Amino acid sequence: MRGVRTAPRFEGGESFRRRVDDTVQLLGPLALVVVLALIASQTVNAADDVKFRTAIVNVAIVVALYVFVGNSGVLSFGQVSFVAVGAFAAGLLTVPADVKPGVLPQLFPFLRDHSISNPWSLTLAAGLGAVYALVVGVPLMRLSGLAAGIATFAVLGITYNILTYWTRIGPGATTLTLIPVTTDYLQATVGAVAVIAIAFAYQRSRWGRQLRATREDPAAAQAAGIDVHRQRLWAFVLSGALSGFAGGLLVHLPPGSITTNQVYLDLTFLTLAMLVVGGAHSLFGAVAGAIGISLVNILLQNGENGIHVVGWKISLPQGSSLVGVAIVMLVVLLLRPSGLTGGREFAIPRRLRRRPGAEPPAPAPEPGV
Amino acid sequence: MLRIVNFAYGQLIMIAAYMLVFTQGWGDAGAILIAVAAAVFASLVMERVTFRPLRTTSPATVLVATFAISYLLQNVALLRYTYQNRPVGDSVGVLGGLNRAAEIGSLHVRWITFVAIGAGVVSLVALALLLNRTSIGLQMRAAATDFHTARLLGVKANTVIMAAVAVSGVLAAVSAVILTIQSPQVTNTTGLNETIFVLVGVVVGGMNRLLSATLGGFAIGFANSFLGFELATQGSNSGTAVPFTSSVYLPSVIYVLVILVLLFRPAGLFARHGQAAVERV
Numbered sequence: 001m002r003g004v005r006t007a008p009r010f011e012g013g014e015s016f017r018r019r020v021d022d023t024v025q026l027l028g029p030l031a032l033v034v035v036l037a038l039i040a041s042q043t044v045n046a047a048d049d050v051k052f053r054t055a056i057v058n059v060a061i062v063v064a065l066y067v068f069v070g071n072s073g074v075l076s077f078g079q080v081s082f083v084a085v086g087a088f089a090a091g092l093l094t095v096p097a098d099v100k101p102g103v104l105p106q107l108f109p110f111l112r113d114h115s116i117s118n119p120w121s122l123t124l125a126a127g128l129g130a131v132y133a134l135v136v137g138v139p140l141m142r143l144s145g146l147a148a149g150i151a152t153f154a155v156l157g158i159t160y161n162i163l164t165y166w167t168r169i170g171p172g173a174t175t176l177t178l179i180p181v182t183t184d185y186l187q188a189t190v191g192a193v194a195v196i197a198i199a200f201a202y203q204r205s206r207w208g209r210q211l212r213a214t215r216e217d218p219a220a221a222q223a224a225g226i227d228v229h230r231q232r233l234w235a236f237v238l239s240g241a242l243s244g245f246a247g248g249l250l251v252h253l254p255p256g257s258i259t260t261n262q263v264y265l266d267l268t269f270l271t272l273a274m275l276v277v278g279g280a281h282s283l284f285g286a287v288a289g290a291i292g293i294s295l296v297n298i299l300l301q302n303g304e305n306g307i308h309v310v311g312w313k314i315s316l317p318q319g320s321s322l323v324g325v326a327i328v329m330l331v332v333l334l335l336r337p338s339g340l341t342g343g344r345e346f347a348i349p350r351r352l353r354r355r356p357g358a359e360p361p362a363p364a365p366e367p368g369v
Numbered sequence: 370m371l372r373i374v375n376f377a378y379g380q381l382i383m384i385a386a387y388m389l390v391f392t393q394g395w396g397d398a399g400a401i402l403i404a405v406a407a408a409v410f411a412s413l414v415m416e417r418v419t420f421r422p423l424r425t426t427s428p429a430t431v432l433v434a435t436f437a438i439s440y441l442l443q444n445v446a447l448l449r450y451t452y453q454n455r456p457v458g459d460s461v462g463v464l465g466g467l468n469r470a471a472e473i474g475s476l477h478v479r480w481i482t483f484v485a486i487g488a489g490v491v492s493l494v495a496l497a498l499l500l501n502r503t504s505i506g507l508q509m510r511a512a513a514t515d516f517h518t519a520r521l522l523g524v525k526a527n528t529v530i531m532a533a534v535a536v537s538g539v540l541a542a543v544s545a546v547i548l549t550i551q552s553p554q555v556t557n558t559t560g561l562n563e564t565i566f567v568l569v570g571v572v573v574g575g576m577n578r579l580l581s582a583t584l585g586g587f588a589i590g591f592a593n594s595f596l597g598f599e600l601a602t603q604g605s606n607s608g609t610a611v612p613f614t615s616s617v618y619l620p621s622v623i624y625v626l627v628i629l630v631l632l633f634r635p636a637g638l639f640a641r642h643g644q645a646a647v648e649r650v
Contacts, residue, residue, distance in 0.1 A: 143632070147631045161618060269440050334419065
């Protein structure tokens with residue numbers, strides 16, 4: 001963090017270099033996503049195509065999760081609820097209005113008889129995510145630690161339960177199909193880039209810094225006049241909006257269908273694993289973890305379908321990919337509890353940018369998880 | 370007791386249940402012994418491999434780690450079926466005779482119901498005796514109240530935590546035996562739903578005393594049965610009915626109650642006043 005550095009030096013180039021550092025912090029994660037998208041869109045075959053687009057959408061979900069968990073230090077199992085709400089809202093309202101009465105006759109009329117375009121569905125998903133997060137967050141943000149973990153888990157359970165059974169607002173226990181497939185590489189990448197940029201702007205803002213202060217020392221932050229509850233709530237709502245938006249991106253992925261089980265425990269586990277492995281305290285960690293775990297996951301999933309190695313066909317049994325992800329997550333937790341990035345933002349390695357006579361003071365590393 | 374929340378507890382139950390599957394034909398006593406041993410062994414390994422190295426990290430990290438173990442074990446169990454390419458599930462026959470009905474007047478009650486109640490009572494009494502009448506129990510309670518001070522006074526952290534973890538392994542095996550008699554099908558998700566409800570029960574009751582945690586468990590159990598009875602069995606699936614009057618929404622009602630308890634009685638419904646210890650996890 002910038003504020004950690006010692007007294008500013010009024011040398012020419014110092015403020016310029018800081019600005020460069022700041023830009024690099026944002027450009028690093030963005031470059032990861034864009035490069036992945038460019039390489040994947042040019043080289044990957046049709047079968048893997050969807051998996052890579054899903055990986056980019058996962059980046060958006062994990063960054064949304066990071067906005068709350070990373071900045072506040074409070075654990076939440078509930079963020080996937082907002083993904084679910086966004087996904088089902090965006091999905092339901094983009095299914096063509098002329099087929100809906102046939103497949104989903106029990107829907108409320110305003111859901112059944114209207115349909116909206118792709119951009120509006122994403123906007124709506126973000127809005128609903130924010131509203132739901134606000135409603136849930138006002139009471140829940142008073143909790144922390146274990147209580148917050150259990151309560152947000154309860155929110156996830158309620159969301160899943162109602163979405164699975166209330167057929168007036170959704171498909172219930174059946175699969176929602178016929179959703180237009182609009183999340184191509186462009187939409188996925190632009191969406192993920194937007195989410196990352198918003199997360200970056202937030203964590204550099206006054207509110208973001210206040211929340212990060214409460215993460216490091218709640219008592220000291222409160223003594224300095226920071227309203228812990230309010231700052232956590234803002235982050236929760238922003239995270240809800242971004243999660244809902246990411247849910248909208250998710251639902252428009254091929255094959256254009258979704259079930260409630262897709263946005264429940266497995267996704268919660270996967271996104272938490274991505275965040276923890278990358279390093280929950282930095283944006284770069286969230287993005288790197290999401291991409292890294294996605295790649296491991298894709299590799300293992302392909303292994304489940306059989307890989308040809310020098311004439312031998314090796315196929316891993318179904319379910320190996322989650323076993324692999326769990327092992328990676330455990331190993332990283334044990335060896336580097338603060339994640340692969342150690343909670344640091346992206347920076348150009350020091351030896352590549354050293355200038356004679358202008359050695360900057362070493363920035364104090366942020367305390368671990 | 371030590372406020373280490375173990376999301377992977379259900380998987381200890383699952384491991385014990387699988388041991389019952391693997392040891393069919395060894396006789397009931399042998400199978401149960403092996404199941405207990407396996408659950409204790411697994412819980413000790415879990416402690417050694419994850420809890421101990423992570424003891425100095427934040428509670429959230431440990432919680433996430435147990436979440437990962439839970440997923441790991443569930444999916445390893447799932448591999449058993451996908452590898453052999455067959456439907457999920459193994460049947461268990463241990464103590465199957467207990468499923469016969471006992472007739473009391475015109476009532477037909479399965480024997481296992483009595484056995485389950487009996488096992489519950491015996492476990493509780495044994496646990497209470499262990500905590501209140503033995504040295505290690507005293508150490509456990511001391512560690513639960515104030516871990517640092519307890520260590521300063523000579524309580525060995527590793528011994529206490531390992532003892533607590535071993536006890537939880539034994540209890541997991543007991544639950545596994547009872548659960549598999551009641552529904553003799555073991556799958557990779559055996560114990561999963563129980564864990565969620567049990568965790569919720571413990572948190573609702575108050576986790577720093579055996580009594581309050583037990584009462585919390587009963588509270589959730591009663592709420593579950595009572596509400597399950599009250600919520601009509603037809604309900605909103607027909608689309609025209611009043612929403613949320615169906616028993617399918619039971620989990621939502623329970624979860625809402627949990628959130629309310631967490632908000633208004635964070636130390637638990639049955640905690641003593643002024644006793645709001647900060648959890649270690």
